[in-house]
Amino acid sequence: MSEEFHRIKRLPPYVFEVVNKLKARARAEGKDIIDFGMGNPDMPTPPHIVQKLIETVQDPKSHRYSSSRGIPGLRKAQAAYYERRFGVTLNPETEVIATLGSKEGLANLAQAITSPGDVILCPNPSYPIHAFGFIISGAVIRSVPFESEESFFDMLERGVRHSVPKPVAMLVSFPSNPTAQVVSLDFYREVVAFAARHDIYIISDLAYSEIYFDGNPPPSILQVPGAKERAVEFNSLSKTYAMPGWRMGFCVGNERLVNALGRVKSYLDYGAFTPIQVAATAALNGPQECVDEIRGIYQGRRDVLIDSMSRAGWDIPSPPATMFAWSPIPEKFRHIGSLAFSTLLLEHADVAVAPGIGFGEYGDGHVRIGLVENEQRVRQAARSVKKFMTNADQILGEYEDQMRGAGTVVPHPRNSRGSI
Numbered sequence: 001m002s003e004e005f006h007r008i009k010r011l012p013p014y015v016f017e018v019v020n021k022l023k024a025r026a027r028a029e030g031k032d033i034i035d036f037g038m039g040n041p042d043m044p045t046p047p048h049i050v051q052k053l054i055e056t057v058q059d060p061k062s063h064r065y066s067s068s069r070g071i072p073g074l075r076k077a078q079a080a081y082y083e084r085r086f087g088v089t090l091n092p093e094t095e096v097i098a099t100l101g102s103k104e105g106l107a108n109l110a111q112a113i114t115s116p117g118d119v120i121l122c123p124n125p126s127y128p129i130h131a132f133g134f135i136i137s138g139a140v141i142r143s144v145p146f147e148s149e150e151s152f153f154d155m156l157e158r159g160v161r162h163s164v165p166k167p168v169a170m171l172v173s174f175p176s177n178p179t180a181q182v183v184s185l186d187f188y189r190e191v192v193a194f195a196a197r198h199d200i201y202i203i204s205d206l207a208y209s210e211i212y213f214d215g216n217p218p219p220s221i222l223q224v225p226g227a228k229e230r231a232v233e234f235n236s237l238s239k240t241y242a243m244p245g246w247r248m249g250f251c252v253g254n255e256r257l258v259n260a261l262g263r264v265k266s267y268l269d270y271g272a273f274t275p276i277q278v279a280a281t282a283a284l285n286g287p288q289e290c291v292d293e294i295r296g297i298y299q300g301r302r303d304v305l306i307d308s309m310s311r312a313g314w315d316i317p318s319p320p321a322t323m324f325a326w327s328p329i330p331e332k333f334r335h336i337g338s339l340a341f342s343t344l345l346l347e348h349a350d351v352a353v354a355p356g357i358g359f360g361e362y363g364d365g366h367v368r369i370g371l372v373e374n375e376q377r378v379r380q381a382a383r384s385v386k387k388f389m390t391n392a393d394q395i396l397g398e399y400e401d402q403m404r405g406a407g408t409v410v411p412h413p414r415n416s417r418g419s420i
Contacts, residue, residue: 015358046290056275070098077284102249107133112260121170125363173205180319202231308382
C-alpha cells in the first residue's frame with residue numbers, strides 16, 4: 001500500500017513549490033521579499049461590487065444552496081458582456097455556464113470530455129492547468145511550442161500527423177499566461193479552420209480579455225463564423241475586476257461542451273455562494289470605469305518595471321497584455337536555467353519571480369514577472385537587481401562551486417540552449 005496513487009504519479013513535483021519554500025524561509029528570517037512570483041492581484045475589488053455582496057448576504061435566503069450552472073441573471077450578464085464586447089450572441093440557457101473560476105472550469109471540462117489515452121494539443125509554455133487538467137483526467141499531452149504564428153500551425157499539423165490516436169481537442173490562450181503573447185482575429189480564423197479540417201474541439205482561455213495595453217483589445221475566438229460549432233471559451237472576473245479570491249468564471253460557446261461541463265459540475269458542486277454570483281452580476285452590468293482604472297494601474301507598473309530593470313542591466317520585453325512580463329534570463333545566468341536563476345535572485349536580491357520551467361520545458365530560458373507590486377516596490381526591486389547583476393560573477397562562482405561540491409554537473413554557458 002506504499003505505492004503512489006495512479007493519478008498523483010502522473011503529476012511531477014510542483015516547480016513553484018521550491019521557490020515558495022525559499023520565500024517562506026526568507027520571510028521567517030525577517031527578510032523583505034519583493035514578490036513578483038504569483039499572479040495574485042493586489043488591488044481591492046471595486047466598492048460597488050463589494051457593496052452588492054454585503055447587501056445580498058444580509059438576506060437569509062441567499063445562504064441556501066445555489067445553482068451549479070449559475071443563477072439566470074449572472075448567465076444573462078455574461079451573455080450581454082459578449083454581445084457588447086465582441087459582438088457575439090450567446091444563449092444564456094444553453095451556451096453559458098458559471099464556474100468556480102476558470103481553473104476549476106477547465107479541469108472539470110477535461111474530466112467531462114477526456115477518455116484515458118486521448119491526445120490533447122497544448123501550447124508550451126502555458127498555464128499549468130491547461131496541460132495538467134487533462135493529464136489528471138488520463139489524457140496524453142502533445143506540446144506545441146509557440147515561437148511564431150507560422151511555426152505554431154506547422155507544429156499543430158505535425159502533432160496531428162504523429163499522434164495515435166488522433167487529437168480530440170486543442171487549447172489556445174491569448175493573451176497568454178505566461179508569455180503575454182497576443183494574437184489577431186485572423187489567427188483565430190486559422191485555428192478554427194485547422195480544427196474543422198481535423199474534427200478537433202477548441203478550448204480557449206481568455207482570462208486576460210480586459211488586461212491589455214496600448215489600445216488593442218484582444219479578440220475572442222467566438223467572433224470567427226462557425227467557431228461555436230467546436231469551440232468553448234473560458235473567461236474570468238479575477239483580473240478584470242480584481243476579484244481573484246471570489247472564484248467567479250465562465251465557460252461559453254459550443255452547446256455540447258457546455259452541457260458536458262454542466263453534467264460533471266452537477267455532481268460536484270452547487271455553484272458559487274449566491275451573494276458572490278449576485279455581486280458578479282453587478283460587476284458585469286454595472287459601471288465599467290473600474291476596469292479602465294485597473295488596466296491603467298497594470299500599465300503604469302509595466303512601464304516602471306521595463307524602465308527601471310533596463311537601468312539595472314536587465315532588458316525585459318514590454319508585454320502588450322496580461323499582468324505579467326515574460327523575460328529572458330540575463331545572458332550571464334542563462335546556462336543554469338530558470339529554477340536556479342530564480343533561486344539565486346531570491347537568495348541574493350530578495351526578489352521572487354516564477355521560473356519559466358514551471359510552465360513547460362520550452363519556458364526554461366525565461367522567468368515570469370507578475371505586475372503585483374506597486375511602483376515604489378518595483379523600483380526598490382530594480383535597485384536590488386542592479387547589485388545582483390554587478391556581483392554576477394561572484395554569485396555564479398559560489399553557486400557552481402556549491403553544485404560541484406554536491407556532485408552536480410553544472411552546464412557550461414556554451415552548451416546552454418538559451419532563450420526561445
